[in-house]
Amino acid sequence: MPQIVAHGTLDYAELASLGLSPDEVHVFSSNINPYGPPPAVVQAVQAAVKPTTISRYPDRLAMELRRAVARLHQVPEEAVLAGNGTADIMWLIALLFAPDARVAIVSPTFGEYENVASLVDAQVIQPCHPGWERREDGRYTPGATTLDELGEALAEQTPRLIFLCNPNNPTGHHLSPDELERLHSFAPESIWVVDEAYAEFTPTPWSASRWIDQGDWIILRSMTKDFSLAGLRVGYAVGSPHLIQAMQVAQPPWNVNTLAQIAGTTALDNLAWRAETTARLRQETEALRQALQAAGMAPLPTSTNFFLLPVEDATQVRQALVQQRILVRDCTSFGLPNYIRIATQRPEENRLLVEALQALQGDAS
Ligand SMILES: Cc1ncc(COP(=O)(O)O)c(C=O)c1O
Structure with a gap:
């Protein structure tokens, strides 16, 4: 059995073992x-909770949601697929396009790409993100890899499928349209x-959906992060219509439930809310990074709502913070055992985190 790479989401079993409920922890x-x-x-969603909505099957084609996505990205409806979150769509992509194929995962990055590729016996290669380097022991460090070096690695390996996270989780680096266009040319x-997933948190959101008729593209847009719908599960893909059609046929029926479809469609009518909250969050991310710097720490730059913080031992730091009901992401599973990843929260919670990290520094010295 392939190993499943960990995530930073709430581990309910861990919380239960600590006697904590999800409401009692600060989730960074x-x-x-x-x-x-x-x-x-x-x-x-509240208005929709009634017996008929609950007992009836959802629209298996999620037509209203797909129509709203098509309008937003200015693509035909046949270019849109709705998913039970985007993790769901990643599994579908692997099932259809990765079995026994060469799959490039630009790394370090989100672990689910490796999970889905491994489960269908893909031949996984992990070329390095620009600005990072992979060491012999499999760990990553900030380094000198250039965009063209990444492109050359891709050109040499000719993968069937390439997974690229943009902006990248966990590094927060965002490639521009010019950079991605150049990379694609390799x-x-x-x-x-x-x-x-994190494009709308950046100061300059943009989407590669503009290129779906120039090559084979599948653009994934989670709605669980920017619209905060993780509990309901909703996301979508915009892609080259022949790929989307193949995915539509292979998708398990009714996998996006009615309430998720309503939530997704309504969310896309509320883009101003997203713009306003993400703008606020950018300022708070900067304030949090500055507070950590003022306390002698060295957070990495980011273009999104999370960033990496170098620490001595990420597993230990995470464990120490859990005792204080603070959850941070131990980045060991990304090949970054000397980093934690912090997602900015509201100012009062951010202050708690700075204090807790400062106290840990004090304990260590
Ligand atoms: C880069 C990235 N993509 C996708 C996902 C999964 O999103 P969803 O909730 O849409 O399945 C995550 C979740 O952590 C993520 O970090």
């Missing part, structure tokens, strides 16, 4: 908008899966 470990879903989404025959 998953990168969800701390301002919650748009109020209009909560109202629409491997134009591959299917490019670009995961834009």
Whole structure:
């Protein structure tokens, strides 16, 4: 059995073993908008909770949601697939396009790409993100890899499928349209899966969905992060229509439930809420990074709502913080055992984290 790579989301079994409920912990470990879903989404879901909605099957084609996505990305509806979150769509992609194929995962990055590729026996290669280097022991460090070096590695390996997270989890680095266009030119025959889960948190959101008719693209857009819908599970793919059609046929029926479809459609009517909360979060991310710097720590730069913080031993730091009901992401599973990843929360929680980290520094000295 392949090993499943860990995530930073709440581990309910761990919380139960500590006698804690999810409401009793400060969660810096998953990168969800701390301002919650748009109020209009909560109202629409509450209004929909009635016996008929619960007992009836959902629209298996999620037509309203797909129509809203198509309008937003200015693509035809046949280019849109709804998913039970985007992790769901990653599994579908692997099932259809990765069995026994060469799959490039631009690393260090989100672990689910490796999970899904391994489960279908893909031949996984892990070329390095620009600005990072992979050491012999499999760990990553900030380094000198250039965009063209990454492109050349892709050109040499000719993978069938390429997973690229943009902006990247966990490094927070965001490639520009010019950079991605250049990178694509090195491997134009591959299917490019670009995961834009965090695009809307950046100061300059953009989408590779603009290129779906120039090559084979599948762009993933989670709605669980920016719209804070992780509990309901909803996301979508925008892609080259022939790929989306193949995925539509292979998708388990009714996998996006009615309430998730309503939440997703209503969320896309509330883009101003997203713009306003993510702008606030950018300022708070900067304030948090500055507070950590002032306390003698060295957070890495980021273009999104989370960032890496170098520490002596990520596993130990995480464990020490859990005792104080603070969850951060131990980045060991990314090949970064000397980093924790912090997702910015509301200012009062951010202050708690700075104090807790400062206290740990004091204990260590
Ligand atoms: C880069 C990235 N993509 C996708 C996901 C999963 O998102 P979803 O909730 O849409 O399945 C995550 C979750 O952590 C993520 O970090």
